[in-house]
Amino acid sequence: MATDQGSTTRHDPLDPAMMIAEARRAFFTVFGFLCVVWALQLVNWLDDTRLAIDYGIRSHDLDYLPNVLSAPFLHVNWQHLEGNSGPLFIFGFLAAYRGVKKFLGLTLLVALTSGAAVWLFERGTVVTVGASGVIYGYFGYVVLRGLFDRNLIDSLIGVVMGASFAYILTTAVPGTPGVSWLGHLGGLLGGLAGAWIFRDRGARRTAAGSSPAPGSAIGRVPGSGAGSVGGAVPPSPRAALLKELDDLGL
Secondary structure, eight states: OOOOOOOOOOTTOOOHHHHHHHHHHHHHHHHHHHHHHHHHHHHHHHHHTTTHHHHSSSSSOGGGGGGGGGGOOOOOHHHHHHHHHHHHHHHHHHHTOOOOOHHHHHHHHHHHHHHHHHHHHTTEEEEEEEEOOHHHHHHHHHHHHHHHTTHHHHHHHHHHHHHGGGGGGGGTTOTTTTTHHHHHHHHHHHHHHHHTOOOOOOHHHHHOOOOOTOOOOOBBBSSTTTTTOBBHHHHHHHHHHHHHHHTTTT
């Protein structure tokens, strides 16, 4: 008879309650981000866009280099903000619902890559602000995340979002007039890199077959000889997929 020696409770990342709780945190995090952006635009509007001018990105000017972190929160006018708000919420939520900590790290990464592209290569007479570079970063991350995590659901989401919004890539092409294509391209590249940097390493180790954790069930493995000893056997990819589909009601 198998015995359980000092077993510990292990959290299942596919547990529906955990998934709902993480989605709730993601929703309020992205909603809070949007609230901050809209509040800053109100201040910017009352001050005749002074905030955007002072804290936007000016290329090749070291005094404005720290502004790569403030520029994504600022917009030229209300129309600019309205155009970014919907994509920011959709892609932001999709980027955040697998983990808010990863999302915050991703946001910092794409803000840096987008801002750096503008600071390094934009014309010196231009002041650049707006969340679109961050949006492109979230887009790139969502499209590739499932591939690096080996997660079918996220892969399907990436395919659907990539096919549905592929047209936005036309504004990340060199020479696109009227927009900061440099910021878009820099953010997109940062998001694609973020899909690998913030990949789910734990899931990959489990899939490869890690050694049993201390306190896991030890005893006779079905189908083995009498008295044989075995550790916890990681679930097969097919079993994990079926469980995830079942949790989602599919």
